[in-house]
Amino acid sequence: MSAVDSTAAEHDRSTIRGIFHDYLVKVRGGDVGSLPAVMGLIALVVVFSILRPDTFTGPLNFANLIGQGAGIIVLAMGLVFVLLLGEIDLSAGYTGGTAAAMMGVVMTRQGWPFVPSLIVCLLTGTVIGLTIGLLVARLGVPSFVVTLAYFLGLQGVMLVIIGEGGTIPYRNDIALALSNKNMPVWLGWALLVVFLGGYAVVTWLSNSRRRARGLTSQPILLWALKLGALSVVSIAVVGYLSIERAVNPNITSIKGVPIVLALIVGLVVVLTFFLTKTAWGRHIYAVGGNAEAARRAGINVQMVRISAFMVCSTIAAFAGLLLASRTNSVSPNTGGDVTLLLAVGAAVIGGTSLFGGKGRAVDAVIGGLALAVINNGMVLLNQSAGRVFIITGLVLLVAASVDAISRRQATASGRA
Amino acid sequence: MTAATAETSPPPAASEDPILTLRGIHKSFGAVHVLRGVDLDVRRGHVTALVGDNGAGKSTLIKGIAGIHGFDEGDYTFEGKPVHVHGPKDANALGIEVVYQDLALCDNLDVVHNMFLGREETKSRLLDEEAMEARARETLDGLSVRTLKSVRTQVASLSGGQRQTVAIARAVLWNSKVVILDEPTAALGVAQTAQVLRLVRRLADNGLGVILISHNLNDVFQVADDIAVLYLGKMVEQVRREDVTSNQVVELITGGRSGDLGMAEEGSDQEGEDA
Numbered sequence: 292m293s294a295v296d297s298t299a300a301e302h303d304r305s306t307i308r309g310i311f312h313d314y315l316v317k318v319r320g321g322d323v324g325s326l327p328a329v330m331g332l333i334a335l336v337v338v339f340s341i342l343r344p345d346t347f348t349g350p351l352n353f354a355n356l357i358g359q360g361a362g363i364i365v366l367a368m369g370l371v372f373v374l375l376l377g378e379i380d381l382s383a384g385y386t387g388g389t390a391a392a393m394m395g396v397v398m399t400r401q402g403w404p405f406v407p408s409l410i411v412c413l414l415t416g417t418v419i420g421l422t423i424g425l426l427v428a429r430l431g432v433p434s435f436v437v438t439l440a441y442f443l444g445l446q447g448v449m450l451v452i453i454g455e456g457g458t459i460p461y462r463n464d465i466a467l468a469l470s471n472k473n474m475p476v477w478l479g480w481a482l483l484v485v486f487l488g489g490y491a492v493v494t495w496l497s498n499s500r501r502r503a504r505g506l507t508s509q510p511i512l513l514w515a516l517k518l519g520a521l522s523v524v525s526i527a528v529v530g531y532l533s534i535e536r537a538v539n540p541n542i543t544s545i546k547g548v549p550i551v552l553a554l555i556v557g558l559v560v561v562l563t564f565f566l567t568k569t570a571w572g573r574h575i576y577a578v579g580g581n582a583e584a585a586r587r588a589g590i591n592v593q594m595v596r597i598s599a600f601m602v603c604s605t606i607a608a609f610a611g612l613l614l615a616s617r618t619n620s621v622s623p624n625t626g627g628d629v630t631l632l633l634a635v636g637a638a639v640i641g642g643t644s645l646f647g648g649k650g651r652a653v654d655a656v657i658g659g660l661a662l663a664v665i666n667n668g669m670v671l672l673n674q675s676a677g678r679v680f681i682i683t684g685l686v687l688l689v690a691a692s693v694d695a696i697s698r699r700q701a702t703a704s705g706r707a
Numbered sequence: 708m709t710a711a712t713a714e715t716s717p718p719p720a721a722s723e724d725p726i727l728t729l730r731g732i733h734k735s736f737g738a739v740h741v742l743r744g745v746d747l748d749v750r751r752g753h754v755t756a757l758v759g760d761n762g763a764g765k766s767t768l769i770k771g772i773a774g775i776h777g778f779d780e781g782d783y784t785f786e787g788k789p790v791h792v793h794g795p796k797d798a799n800a801l802g803i804e805v806v807y808q809d810l811a812l813c814d815n816l817d818v819v820h821n822m823f824l825g826r827e828e829t830k831s832r833l834l835d836e837e838a839m840e841a842r843a844r845e846t847l848d849g850l851s852v853r854t855l856k857s858v859r860t861q862v863a864s865l866s867g868g869q870r871q872t873v874a875i876a877r878a879v880l881w882n883s884k885v886v887i888l889d890e891p892t893a894a895l896g897v898a899q900t901a902q903v904l905r906l907v908r909r910l911a912d913n914g915l916g917v918i919l920i921s922h923n924l925n926d927v928f929q930v931a932d933d934i935a936v937l938y939l940g941k942m943v944e945q946v947r948r949e950d951v952t953s954n955q956v957v958e959l960i961t962g963g964r965s966g967d968l969g970m971a972e973e974g975s976d977q978e979g980e981d982a
């Protein structure tokens with residue numbers, strides 16, 4: 292029985308070498324996190340930047356890429372909640388489409404203002420999620436089957452609402468701005484300051500609370516490194532998006548951070564907060580990790596399952612709105628095609644496990660960006676849609692294999 | 708958990724009125740009649756060993772005590788009052804904690820998260836990680852557990868003994884009055900078994916009622932004060948450790964009787980009630 296001195300382990304964490312060593316140990320132990328996805332994303336960006344330096348790296352294309360990925364990214368963030376339980380929601384794409392269609396009905400056809408229409412949109416998602424959750428958690432029908440049925444059924448509902456071959460245009464300025472407009476340059480910088488300042492203060496306070504209690508805390512150096520890295524990346528992004536990117540700036544000026552990017556960042560922060568700082572979030576991980584253990588710990592497993600499906604579908608409704616906003620209308624195809632499958636792929640590529648118990652909201656962003664970069668870059672290389680799909684499929688396979696391998700590693704290095 | 712309690716003097720009335728009593732417990736799963744009239748007494752400051760062959764119904768009995776599934780019939784008394792336990796929360800509220808045979812830990816969560824699972828401490832509705840971590844540390848230190856490097860490691864990466872320790876620490880975290888351990892040493896090596904048994908003994912010496920399920924009679928005779936033998940869903944005997952020999956217990960486990968201990972002669976009225 293070796294008594295490990297905890298202060299010795301703590302000591303070497305205060306140097307860069309120690310931090311790096313700690314991290315290597317974690318990765319070798321199978322806890323790779325989003326490392327493969329981030330590295331893959333960087334590699335993709337580098338490759339396309341070399342092959343298409345003129346177009347791919349331009350600020351116009353950069354903003355474009357965010358808009359292209361937004362719908363999938365938001366949908367994937369919702370899916371993370373059900374994937375964490377080890378469940379699946381195949382209908383999330385059409386849930387988004389149906390909610391966007393409902394919004395179109397009240398906003399365009401009935402002339403409702405934006406906010407009540409938005410509430411109708413989100414509530415449509417919540418109700419759909421509630422019914423899915425009840426069927427899965429109460430009746431015990433596998434979520435794969437329930438949501439497959441919803442996938443088919445909601446497709447029909449959309450056709451009925453919209454009318455065969457028709458579309459519902461969006462005319463509301465706010466609804467259209469969501470996916471298509473940019474914030475004023477100053478607002479982008481202001482939000483960045485709030486974001487970085489908030490991150491710095493919250494992490495600093497948490498660290499000093501831990502120190503005050505005599506618990507092992509993040510070394511100040513590591514805190515500074517993380518804050519520095521986050522600052523460099525986000526300042527670069529906002530700076531790049533603040534450059535004039537219109538082809539002909541004299542006619543219309545295009546600059547500033549896309550509104551949709553701020554929405555995504557805001558959503559990541561809120562969802563991460565709920566997943567990591569509340570008991571409900573903790574219970575989602577617990578149910579996904581070991582449902583029977585959660586039940587014996589007195590957790591209301593059914594409620595956790597139902598609420599996760601409700602959250603997923605509500606976020607899917609918002610994703611549907613973003614998709615419709617980008618095309619200025621809802622068609623029976625909004626949220627259809629491969630939208631849902633790409634969103635699941637995005638979550639998995641980002642590091643969320645289909646086995647449940649492992650995943651984060653930010654995974655959806657990383658994975659969704661990777662998919663958007665592949666699609667965008669290959670189109671710029673004049674590659675056919677066929678090749679884009681082939682590469683996307685390969686990337687997903689690689690991501691899933693990394694998950695499986697790291698899982699094996701974790702069990703191998705685990706039970707000593 | 709006060710360390711002040713001296714080893715030799717259990718709290719007053721320790722040996723007399725039991726803290727937990729079961730009388731005439733029945734439990735069936737569909738057509739399978741698993742428990743057929745079980746009586747059990749658990750005393751404060753005592754380790755009550757619950758022994759019996761595979762499938763005798765030991766785990767079923769303790770799951771009923773813990774509220775995982777209800778009993779079909781019988782009286783369940785806690786601290787002298789009849790109680791109805793309908794879920795794990797009810798049992799926890801009484802002060803009953805269980806370390807399950809399969810440990811019931813979430814591999815994807817860390818030690819602190821597991822110890823507070825379902826009963827997280829919050830401050831203005833948010834998880835109070837610092838308070839939980841400090842209390843977890845305290846409890847582990849109180850149990851003289853020094854094998855855990857960090858309470859923030861994922862349970863998946865712990866050894867069998869460490870996992871067992873976490874499960875036991877979770878059970879004593881809540882000022883519990885009765886701790887039930889289902890085969891806590893089954894998967895452990897010699898050193899870790901000794902450590903867990905010391906821990907079990909310490910719980911009882913601190914005034915808790917302890918139920919220990921084990922197939923290892925060495926372990927049982929080492930730490931138990933009382934021995935309760937379950938045979939085919941019936942409690943055939945509950946005796947003091949000093950009053951029996953290992954051989955008698957083996958006979959009780961395998962045949963349900965040993966000399967004048969255990970069930971009455973075969974063919975007597977006992978069989979009548981099984982129908």
Ligand SMILES: Nc1ncnc2c1ncn2[C@@H]1O[C@H](COP(=O)(O)OP(=O)(O)OP(=O)(O)O)[C@@H](O)[C@H]1O
Pocket residue numbers: 736739741759760761762763764765766767768808
């Ligand atoms: N949920 C259940 N449904 C149906 N039968 C069950 C269930 N749980 C237990 N049983 C049956 O009850 C009997 C007693 O099982 P139990 O797990 O209580 O035994 P045990 O004494 O703990 O055995 P072991 O020493 O192997 O752990 C077994 O025959 C088992 O098949």
Ligand SMILES: [Mg+2]
Pocket residue numbers: 765766767808889
């Ligand atoms: Mg058992």
